[in-house]
Amino acid sequence: MAAQSNAAPIIIKRKKVVGGGGHHGGAWKVAYADFVTAMMAFFMLMWLLNATTEKQRKGIADYFTPTVAINRVSGGGNGSFNGDSTFTDEALPFSGARPAVVARRDTGSEGTDDAETSALKMLESELLGFGGESDVLENEMKHVITKLTDEGLVVELFALPDAPLFDADTGQPTRLLRKLADLLVQTGRSVKNDMAVAAHVQAQPVVAARIKVWDQSTEQAVIMRQLLHDAGLAPGRVQRVTGHADRDPATLDPMDIRNNRIKVIFLR
Numbered sequence: 001m002a003a004q005s006n007a008a009p010i011i012i013k014r015k016k017v018v019g020g021g022g023h024h025g026g027a028w029k030v031a032y033a034d035f036v037t038a039m040m041a042f043f044m045l046m047w048l049l050n051a052t053t054e055k056q057r058k059g060i061a062d063y064f065t066p067t068v069a070i071n072r073v074s075g076g077g078n079g080s081f082n083g084d085s086t087f088t089d090e091a092l093p094f095s096g097a098r099p100a101v102v103a104r105r106d107t108g109s110e111g112t113d114d115a116e117t118s119a120l121k122m123l124e125s126e127l128l129g130f131g132g133e134s135d136v137l138e139n140e141m142k143h144v145i146t147k148l149t150d151e152g153l154v155v156e157l158f159a160l161p162d163a164p165l166f167d168a169d170t171g172q173p174t175r176l177l178r179k180l181a182d183l184l185v186q187t188g189r190s191v192k193n194d195m196a197v198a199a200h201v202q203a204q205p206v207v208a209a210r211i212k213v214w215d216q217s218t219e220q221a222v223i224m225r226q227l228l229h230d231a232g233l234a235p236g237r238v239q240r241v242t243g244h245a246d247r248d249p250a251t252l253d254p255m256d257i258r259n260n261r262i263k264v265i266f267l268r
Contacts, residue, residue, distance in 0.1 A: 048060065113268075116268055117148070119190075119191050119193075120153040120193070120268075121148065122190070123153060123187060123188070123190055123191050123266065124146050124148065124153055126190065127146060127155065127183070128141070128146065140176060140179055140180060140183075142160075143157055143158055143163065143165075143180065144156070145158070150268070151265060151267065151268065152193065152265050152266045152267040152268045153193075153265065153266040154263055154264075154265050155263070155266070156261055156262070156263050157177065157180050157261060157263075157264070158250065158260065158261035158262075159257050159258065159261065160258070161257055164176075164257070165177045165220075165261075165262060166220060166260070171216075171219065171220075172223075173223055173224075173227060177224070177262070178227060181224065181227035181230075181231050182231045184228065184231075184264055185228055185232050185233050193268070194237055194238070194239045194266075194267045195237055195238050195239065195264060195265060195267060196238065196239055196240035196241070196263075196264075196265040197224050197225045197228070197240070197241045197242070197262070197263070197265075198221060198240075198242045198243070198244055198262070198263040198265070199218070199220040199221035199224065199242070199243050199244065199261075199262050199263075200217060200244045200245075200246070200248060200249075200250070200259060200260070200261050200262075200263070201213050201216050201220070201245060201246055201259065201260055202246060202249075202254065202255050202256060202257055202258075202259040202260050203249070203254035203259070204246070205255075213246045216243075216245075217243030217244055217245045217246075218242075218243030219243070220243070220262065221241045221243050221262070224262050225241050228264070246259065
């Protein structure tokens, strides 16, 4: 009993540990980083507002829009199309190229323009449809491409290495070009549009004694106009005959024979 009374008492001390207490915590660093990021974005926004134009700001806003834009530019009104009709030029879906026909405000002229466009499209379909009538004509149609533009229906007749449009020695039109001229006159009777003729030629070597691309293209355009009249085209229907020399090549190689071509335009 005496030994037990002299034993030292056992004292248990419990320490309460608080995790992340004081300056050892890291939560404030995350909050501070968010604050700095927000301030940086704010100052960048203020800089963009002062350093860009209205058109550039609209482009930036469209870039960061999370949804797919239905129109290329923003309008000034409210609603789904910003005050524009779905059939206006600016509200049409973007396809990489502008429409061939520009919308007009005058309802009377708009109706006339639509009718003319429909007639040119029908002429284009008739012209391209001739290729299925015979094997010979189908081979000739390989030299024809068409394009509907603001100026009108452009019919391009181009040469190939084994089938030129003009004889290299005499400069006279080949049988291929004569048949294509007959085809244009035959199909062109369905419309009353005036026409224009333009000629393009390939570039000549710079070492040539005399560069005559201007004279050559002008002469070929005049010959093509005469071929159209000989095929039965109404007098006075051709309003313009031009030679473009080698200034507007169709391929990357300016000396490619593909650049030898004739354009017949049914004008609006």
